[in-house]
Amino acid sequence: MARIDLEHIRHAYGAKPKSENDYALKEVHHEWNDGGAYALLGPSGCGKTTLLNIISGLINPSEGRILFDGKDVTHLSTQDRNIAQVFQFPVIYDTMTVYDNLAFPLRNRRVPETEVDRRVKEIIEMIGLGGWAGKKAQGLTADQKQKISLGRGLVRSDVSAILFDEPLTVIDPEMKWVLRSQIKRLHKQFGFTMVYVTHDQTEALTFADKVVVMYDGQIVQIGTPAELFERPRHTFVGYFIGSPGMNVLPARIDGSTATIGGETIALNFRPEFKSGAKTELGIRPEFVSIGREGMPVAITKIEDIGRHKIVRARFADQPISIILDEDGDIPADPRIAFDQKAINIYADSWRVGGEA
Amino acid sequence: MEKTWNNKAWFMVLPVLVLVAFSAVIPLMTVVNYSVQDTFGNNEFFWAGTDWYVEVLTSDRFWDALTRNLIFSAIILAIEIPLGIIIALNMPKKGLGVPVCLVLMALPLLIPWNVVGTIWQVFGRVDIGLLGHTLEALGINYNYVQNPMDAWVTLIVMDVWHWTSLVVLLCYAGLVSIPDAYYQAAKIDGASRWSVFRYIQLPKMKRVLLIAFLLRFMDSFMIYTEPFVVTGGGPGNSTTFLSIDLVKMAIGQFDLGPAAALSIIYFLIVLLLSWIFYTVMTTSDAQS
Numbered sequence: 001m002a003r004i005d006l007e008h009i010r011h012a013y014g015a016k017p018k019s020e021n022d023y024a025l026k027e028v029h030h031e032w033n034d035g036g037a038y039a040l041l042g043p044s045g046c047g048k049t050t051l052l053n054i055i056s057g058l059i060n061p062s063e064g065r066i067l068f069d070g071k072d073v074t075h076l077s078t079q080d081r082n083i084a085q086v087f088q089f090p091v092i093y094d095t096m097t098v099y100d101n102l103a104f105p106l107r108n109r110r111v112p113e114t115e116v117d118r119r120v121k122e123i124i125e126m127i128g129l130g131g132w133a134g135k136k137a138q139g140l141t142a143d144q145k146q147k148i149s150l151g152r153g154l155v156r157s158d159v160s161a162i163l164f165d166e167p168l169t170v171i172d173p174e175m176k177w178v179l180r181s182q183i184k185r186l187h188k189q190f191g192f193t194m195v196y197v198t199h200d201q202t203e204a205l206t207f208a209d210k211v212v213v214m215y216d217g218q219i220v221q222i223g224t225p226a227e228l229f230e231r232p233r234h235t236f237v238g239y240f241i242g243s244p245g246m247n248v249l250p251a252r253i254d255g256s257t258a259t260i261g262g263e264t265i266a267l268n269f270r271p272e273f274k275s276g277a278k279t280e281l282g283i284r285p286e287f288v289s290i291g292r293e294g295m296p297v298a299i300t301k302i303e304d305i306g307r308h309k310i311v312r313a314r315f316a317d318q319p320i321s322i323i324l325d326e327d328g329d330i331p332a333d334p335r336i337a338f339d340q341k342a343i344n345i346y347a348d349s350w351r352v353g354g355e356a
Numbered sequence: 357m358e359k360t361w362n363n364k365a366w367f368m369v370l371p372v373l374v375l376v377a378f379s380a381v382i383p384l385m386t387v388v389n390y391s392v393q394d395t396f397g398n399n400e401f402f403w404a405g406t407d408w409y410v411e412v413l414t415s416d417r418f419w420d421a422l423t424r425n426l427i428f429s430a431i432i433l434a435i436e437i438p439l440g441i442i443i444a445l446n447m448p449k450k451g452l453g454v455p456v457c458l459v460l461m462a463l464p465l466l467i468p469w470n471v472v473g474t475i476w477q478v479f480g481r482v483d484i485g486l487l488g489h490t491l492e493a494l495g496i497n498y499n500y501v502q503n504p505m506d507a508w509v510t511l512i513v514m515d516v517w518h519w520t521s522l523v524v525l526l527c528y529a530g531l532v533s534i535p536d537a538y539y540q541a542a543k544i545d546g547a548s549r550w551s552v553f554r555y556i557q558l559p560k561m562k563r564v565l566l567i568a569f570l571l572r573f574m575d576s577f578m579i580y581t582e583p584f585v586v587t588g589g590g591p592g593n594s595t596t597f598l599s600i601d602l603v604k605m606a607i608g609q610f611d612l613g614p615a616a617a618l619s620i621i622y623f624l625i626v627l628l629l630s631w632i633f634y635t636v637m638t639t640s641d642a643q644s
Contacts, residue, residue: 058540078543091541093555104555108546152545 002069002160002193004032004055009064011050025050025061026217032161034069035191037184039208041198043240047217048197052163055195056083068160084153085163089170090145092137098124099133102151109156119155126186127151143175150183154192161193168203180207201241213237229284230342235349238282244310244321246344247288251281253345261316263295265338271345271353280346285310285321287342290330294337299330384623390616408617418618420593421601422625425577428511428597432576435516437569440523445557447528458528461521469518473585476514480586500587504594507587511595514582519572526568530561566637570630577626598622 011025020026025047032038040048053059055066057078065074073081093101102120111119124133127147132140137148146167153162164183168176184207187194198204204211205225213221213228213236220234221227232238238246251258256270258281265281273279290297290311297320301312304326311322315336322336344351391408393401412418447457464472480500482488491498500510534556542552580599583589589596589604596604602622606615 053540056540056544058543078540079546083544085541085544087537087541089535089537091535091537093559095555095559104547104551105545108548108551149541152541 003034004161004193005065005067005070006030006032006051006055007065007067009051009054009061009066011047011054011059011061011063023062023217025054028064028219030212030219030222032193032195035193037187037194037196037207037209039196039198039204039211040214041201041204041211041240042214043199046214048214049165051214052085052165052195052197055161056085056163057081058085082156082158082160083163084150084156084159084161085165086146086149086153086167088166090142090149092140092145092148094136094138096137097133098129098135098137098140098148101137101148102155105152105156119157123151123155126154128182143171143179146171146179147182154186159192161195164194164196164198166198167196168198168200176203183207201243205241213240215240231344231351232282233351235280235282235346238284238344242284242286244285246282246284247320248280248282248346249316249318249320251279251345253279258343258345260318263316265343266340267343267345268340269353271347273347273352277347278349280349282344282346282351283338283342285323287339288320288322289337289339290322290324290328290334291337292331292333292335294335297334297336299334302330387616387619390612391620394613404613408613409621412614412617412621417601418598418621421596421598424595425597428508428579429573429576431512432515432519433569433572435512436520436523436572437565439516440520440568441527441561441565443520443524444527444531445553447524449532458525461524461528464518464521465525467518469581470585472514472518473582476510476517476582477586480510502591504591507591507595510586511583514586515576515579518582519575523568523572526564527561530564531557534560566634569637570633573633574626574630577629 006028009025009028010023012023014022028051040051042048050059054061057073057076057080061074065072067073068081093104096104099120102123103116106116106119120133124130127150129144129147129151132144137145140148150162150167153159167183168179171179180203183194183196186192196204196207198207205228209224210222211225211228212219213234215234215236221232221237223231223233228237228241232241232246235246235248238248249260251260251265253259253271253273256267258265258267258279260281271279295315297313297315299311299313300319303310303312306326308326309324309328311324311330313320313322313334313336320336324330345353392404392406394404394407395401443461447461448454467475479485480488480498482492482499488498488500497503498506500506538556539552542556547555578599579597580603583595583597584600584603587595589600598618599622602615602618605611605618
């Protein structure tokens with residue numbers, strides 16, 4: 001296991017990047033603690049897989065350095081980095097048995113056969129494929145195959161980190177939970193450094209201690225699930241996390257008040273930002289309450305999703321979502337109020353002012 | 357779901373049945389008809405039973421030609437399959453090189469067979485052919501018209517030139533269908549170049565290789581046009597394959613009975629061998 005430092009990493013797929021936009025990965029400067037469980041979350045094409053492949057050495061970054069435990073590995077090949085990676089689609093060696101699949105990375109490294117046997121037997125129990133050792137890998141189900149991919153990483157006792165590239169994409173929904181909790185348990189038990197790439201917020205939030213949200217080739221926020229929920233640093237994080245995402249409304253900010261349309265909302269802090277910036281107010285649907293007091297709103301649609309209702313409405317000519325309890329009532333002349341503590345202010349899409 | 361039974365549906369398959377009947381079944385039955393009868397022309401036929409079959413199967417001529425066929429096919433397969441795999445492995449996977457390589461590879465396949473024969477026939481001539489003349493200038497004694505060994509080498513090189521592309525294209529199709537993740541995983545697992553081939557590429561190419569193997573076997577076993585054009589079966593009988601012998605017998609000597617019997621035997625051999633190869637290769641696939 002190792003601590004991983006990324007120092008000013010940038011990457012462009014083209015040979016001669018001219019502008020900032022040619023970079024698939026804009027500057028990333030970050031460290032991954034030894035034994036941490038991280039999730040890289042972002043939409044397709046945001047550069048998360050690029051970042052993962054840079055860590056594993058499948059891609060050489062255009063700029064910057066990577067350190068494992070302080071040792072520069074930027075130019076080391078994948079083999080020499082001792083990385084395990086689990087891919088989106090299960091990669092197994094069809095013609096081999098489950099046992100041979102797991103033994104493969106060790107045999108390639110000329111580990112003595114007695115040691116191979118000991119490790120493989122241990123791992124096969126660990127991933128819960130005890131009775132399958134002698135079976136051909138070809139006939140297994142997708143989740144069993146994915147366990148083998150994982151096992152091939154775990155079998156090497158010296159792996160620096162285990163990287164997951166959307167590993168549950170092809171797994172049936174009910175098996176996703178099982179497999180994810182198994183990965184989580186392995187992490188708790190053995191303390192591997194794990195980096196988990198996904199575009200599924202539930203997966204990221206349940207798996208990781210720290211979630212790294214990426215957008216357009218850069219890291220926009222690193223935080224615990226609670227931080228991402230309550231204090232999104234960027235409006236993208238607000239949209240992307242939560243269901244439905246955060247309401248972001250254009251607002252004029254004057255000192256510690258915000259004005260949306262004709263409505264004035266008092267803030268409990270004074271945001272500071274460059275004058276002329278585009279300012280917005282962000283509030284999660286969970287923190288908007290509906291009742292007889294407050295600001296007028298026109299309801300357009302109510303979606304009942306079982307646990308609660310999602311109310312779609314127009315407020316000051318902007319669409320807004322409100323989450324309402326399952327048994328919550330909507331009065332004839334509905335009005336809304338914002339929970340002051342949950343208001344975030346954004347200038348040019350980045351969060352400003354207030355306590356962290 | 358309830359299936360509706362409608363006898364009109366038979367009319368839908370009728371065109372195909374008619375086509376197959378006229379293109380395959382009826383000609384084949386005509387050949388069977390000839391093979392059990394004797395004729396001296398005038399549309400008069402006499403029952404001959406299995407006489408022609410006995411005659412063919414007991415003649416040295418048949419067994420010699422069959423042996424030549426088997427040796428030829430074995431050599432062709434032993435060269436073209438590995439060579440095709442090697443070329444496919446080394447072809448570019450992306451970029452401008454891909455269409456260039458594919459077109460180059462497809463070119464020999466687009467040339468009519470008798471033209472291929474003519475090309476090599478001229479190419480190998482000692483007096484005017486580039487190959488034959490060059491070899492002679494280098495002091496190598498090469499003459500496919502007189503030396504059986506040279507005739508064989510010419511035919512084999514010609515077939516390799518003509519048909520290896522087919523194996524290459526099939527293998528290449530198999531190779532490009534392998535997702536990148538497999539190669540990446542192999543890198544991470546520390547697999548050698550050989551292991552990548554043995555455990556990733558070869559298993560993925562297995563199915564297309566089976567097709568390539570069968571096609572190349574059947575085609576090389578039934579080879580006619582090219583040796584007919586290049587050597588005409590000579591020198592002596594050294595390149596007289598079953599197909600050439602068959603034509604000689606049927607059209608040259610007008611021995612319709614024995615020729616028909618030989619056709620049937622030839623057909624059954626190709627069928628049998630193809631079936632054996634197919635069964636052996638698919639069951640080994642099922643076991644793994």
